[in-house]
Amino acid sequence: MKKSKFSQPQILKILRQQTKGKKVRDICTQHNISEPTFYLWKKKFLQPVSRDKVRLRDLEKEMSQYKKILAEQTLLINLLKDLLYKKS
Incomplete structure (x- = not known):
């Protein structure tokens, strides 16, 4: 080119x-x-601004999914720790 x-x-x-x-x-x-x-x-x-906005929106959606997964895993870890310490 x-x-x-x-x-x-x-x-x-x-x-x-x-x-x-x-x-x-x-x-x-x-x-x-x-x-x-x-x-x-x-x-x-x-015009890349519009493409950047679409990409940003997709990344924000993906990030929110990861945050949700992290919250669920943290909750599960804390629950398992509580069960483990109650048995001891």
């Missing part, structure tokens, strides 16, 4: 120009990039 001549901070700076009201065609002409490149960058650098 061909390496971009723009760094990630430069790409983000270019993409932010659209939010300031500049037209995509003018931005692309100014930075000597094609419109498809601009939209690919936009997809790559500005």
Whole structure:
């Protein structure tokens, strides 16, 4: 894959120009990039937030399951200790 001549901070700076009201065609002409490149960058650098949110939600769900398992195991361990000490 061909390496971009723009760094990630430069790409983000270019993409932010659209939010300031500049037209995509003018931005692309100014930075000597094609419109498809601009939209690919936009997809790559500005939309991972939604994927990150989904991943975070999945991780939080998994973590809550692990916490539940830990609580159950701790309860079982304490119960077994109590039974063991009562027999002695």
